Amino acid sequence: MREWLELWFPNVMVRLPEFYKAIRDTLTMFSVAGAFVFVLGLALGVLLTVTRRDGILRNAVIFQALDKAINVFRSIPFIILLTLLLPLTRFIVGTAIGVRGAIVPLVIGTVPFFSRQVEAALANIDGGVIEAAQSLGMSSLGIIFRVYLWEGIPMLARAATITAISLIGSTAMAGAVGAGGLGDFAIKYGHNRFMVDVTWVTVAALVLLVCAVQIVGSLIARATTH
Amino acid sequence: MIRLEHINKTFSDKSGLIHAVRDVTLRVRPGEIYGIIGHSGAGKSTLVRCVNLLERPTSGQVWVDGVELTALRAGELRKARKKIGMIFQQFNLMAGRTVFQNVAIGLQYSGLSRAHIRERVERLLSFVELEGKANVYPSQLSGGQKQRVAVARALANEPRVLLCDEATSALDPQTTQSILSLLQKLNRELNITIVVITHEMSVIKKICQRVAVIEHGAIAEENEVLGLFANPRQQVTKDFLYTTSSLSGVYPLVREDSPVVRLKPGEVLLLMRYGTTQVCQPLVSRMSKQFDLEINILFGDLEIIEGAPMGGTAAIFHGTPENIKSALKFLEAEHITVEVIRDARMA
Numbered sequence: 427m428r429e430w431l432e433l434w435f436p437n438v439m440v441r442l443p444e445f446y447k448a449i450r451d452t453l454t455m456f457s458v459a460g461a462f463v464f465v466l467g468l469a470l471g472v473l474l475t476v477t478r479r480d481g482i483l484r485n486a487v488i489f490q491a492l493d494k495a496i497n498v499f500r501s502i503p504f505i506i507l508l509t510l511l512l513p514l515t516r517f518i519v520g521t522a523i524g525v526r527g528a529i530v531p532l533v534i535g536t537v538p539f540f541s542r543q544v545e546a547a548l549a550n551i552d553g554g555v556i557e558a559a560q561s562l563g564m565s566s567l568g569i570i571f572r573v574y575l576w577e578g579i580p581m582l583a584r585a586a587t588i589t590a591i592s593l594i595g596s597t598a599m600a601g602a603v604g605a606g607g608l609g610d611f612a613i614k615y616g617h618n619r620f621m622v623d624v625t626w627v628t629v630a631a632l633v634l635l636v637c638a639v640q641i642v643g644s645l646i647a648r649a650t651t652h
Numbered sequence: 653m654i655r656l657e658h659i660n661k662t663f664s665d666k667s668g669l670i671h672a673v674r675d676v677t678l679r680v681r682p683g684e685i686y687g688i689i690g691h692s693g694a695g696k697s698t699l700v701r702c703v704n705l706l707e708r709p710t711s712g713q714v715w716v717d718g719v720e721l722t723a724l725r726a727g728e729l730r731k732a733r734k735k736i737g738m739i740f741q742q743f744n745l746m747a748g749r750t751v752f753q754n755v756a757i758g759l760q761y762s763g764l765s766r767a768h769i770r771e772r773v774e775r776l777l778s779f780v781e782l783e784g785k786a787n788v789y790p791s792q793l794s795g796g797q798k799q800r801v802a803v804a805r806a807l808a809n810e811p812r813v814l815l816c817d818e819a820t821s822a823l824d825p826q827t828t829q830s831i832l833s834l835l836q837k838l839n840r841e842l843n844i845t846i847v848v849i850t851h852e853m854s855v856i857k858k859i860c861q862r863v864a865v866i867e868h869g870a871i872a873e874e875n876e877v878l879g880l881f882a883n884p885r886q887q888v889t890k891d892f893l894y895t896t897s898s899l900s901g902v903y904p905l906v907r908e909d910s911p912v913v914r915l916k917p918g919e920v921l922l923l924m925r926y927g928t929t930q931v932c933q934p935l936v937s938r939m940s941k942q943f944d945l946e947i948n949i950l951f952g953d954l955e956i957i958e959g960a961p962m963g964g965t966a967a968i969f970h971g972t973p974e975n976i977k978s979a980l981k982f983l984e985a986e987h988i989t990v991e992v993i994r995d996a997r998m999a
């Protein structure tokens with residue numbers, strides 16, 4: 427087995443510790459940034475939903491401001507956002523490189539996307555159900571947590587899956603500007619030093635990660651659809 | 653119990669202002685089942701949603717159980733809404749919660765203990781005859797069962813009033829009957845005042861005591877159900893009544909000029925509607941003898957509304973002009989509403 431691996435993936439096998447660290451770095455970026463994206467995106471998506479014209483907390487000012495801000499951020503390509511955010515990143519986490527430096531642009535680059543996904547998911551919830559909740563005298567907060575977020579779980583799981591997969595892609599891209607992780611590993615050796623086996627193994631690792639996310643997401647969506 | 657004072661509701665949309673409710677003033681008495689009937693777009697839903705302020709009237713006041721809802725602040729309004737149940741055409745259950753959780757949702761955070769909530773939900777489910785369905789999801793229920801869950805949910809906070817917006821319009825006739833019976837049961841046993849919105853006269857006939865007919869956002873006429881059937885004043889009301897009665901069969905025949913309704917010279921085709929007291933009298937045979945008329949009955953209809961008989965007859969009268977005139981006078985004296993549908997006396 428080991429000989430076989432060394433035959434086919436020589437450049438990876440001599441850098442195993444570095445490869446493992448790249449995987450760990452990618453997972454760290456993914457999970458830390460993902461956690462922030464999840465909470466912030468959910469909050470903003472809910473805010474969009476309740477402040478819109480027919481929302482339970484209709485508020486044109488908040489809605490318009492949020493709507494425009496999200497559009498602006500979504501139209502900036504991630505690779506440009508990475509450089510654009512350098513000063514801000516330095517200010518928040520003290521450094522603009524490495525895993526820590528990648529978190530801020532990853533979050534800011536993904537939250538707008540996820541907010542829209544959340545908004546779309548919650549738009550699927552029948553207005554009649556919201557009305558029924560209001561007729562029961564439920565508070566707005568109660569309706570958000572016990573109706574929107576509860577009824578939306580299957581659709582939110584799908585939205586989170588799509589976002590997580592796009593986040594994995596961004597993580598790899600962040601690697602290109604010195605964030606570390608699998609993207610960095612692939613560029614440093616596979617691209618710059620023509621070690622094709624490194625590229626293949628990195629791609630395989632990323633595909634596996636995406637598949638795992640997809641499977642978990644689908645399972646949650648299916649288990650919560652009644 | 654419910655008092656609406658000069659309610660107006662306008663919507664503005666791209667094509668301009670829509671006056672959905674126009675100066676509606678009405679009272680619903682404690683313990684009664686009050687019907688509101690109107691065609692699609694007449695403003696029924698908007699009006700009933702004004703009662704619990706799901707829709708805030710552009711002007712006017714809403715009073716429920718002695719409290720002016722239009723003067724309440726958000727928190728107080730929420731509390732007041734708990735005492736005003738509402739059910740909908742599309743049931744509006746939460747798909748992600750079981751029957752039990754759907755019914756219990758209005759009880760959470762209300763200071764009741766878990767055991768108390770469980771006990772009340774079980775009692776409600778047995779009231780709506782859904783014992784054994786507590787842990788089922790709505791997608792596994794029939795339309796009628798879903799509406800029963802919605803009724804149980806609406807009753808959870810022990811409301812004094814129940815608003816029903818087309819609650820049976822998505823159901824088949826048999827299921828409609830069973831839901832209407834359920835509404836009657838909770839009206840009698842729990843003394844809940846009910847407002848029923850519908851476009852079907854049969855629903856009004858089955859359970860309501862009083863009814864308002866609404867057209868273009870305004871009340872066209874309001875009456876006891878019996879009175880409305882015996883003496884409809886507005887055309888829109890007559891249209892609604894005809895839809896429920898087999899007598900309405902005469903109109904298409906007239907329109908198509910069917911041989912059945914073709915008159916010989918000197919004949920008239922009359923539509924007679926009886927109130928409660930006259931219906932049992934053998935009026936037709938009496939007229940026939942008394943005025944020497946030949947009366948050919950085309951349609952007859954007899955219904956029981958609120959326990960009292962109501963009916964009508966469409967018939968062709970054949971006789972001398974004087975005798976027909978006397979017969980019409982006789983009918984008038986008997987307080988029978990007569991409509992001359994075809995008249996060949998002049999011809």
Ligand SMILES: Nc1ncnc2c1ncn2[C@@H]1O[C@H](COP(=O)(O)OP(=O)(O)OP(=O)(O)O)[C@@H](O)[C@H]1O
Nearest residue numbers: 663665670672690691692693694695696697698699
């Ligand atoms: N939110 C809204 N915005 C604009 N127009 C509205 C709104 N809600 C209702 N309308 C309009 O108000 C009028 C009355 O509508 P409403 O839903 O009360 O009628 P309805 O009698 O309940 O009809 P249906 O039997 O079809 O349910 C309609 O012309 C409708 O288009």
Ligand SMILES: [Mg+2]
Nearest residue numbers: 696697698818
């Ligand atoms: Mg309606």
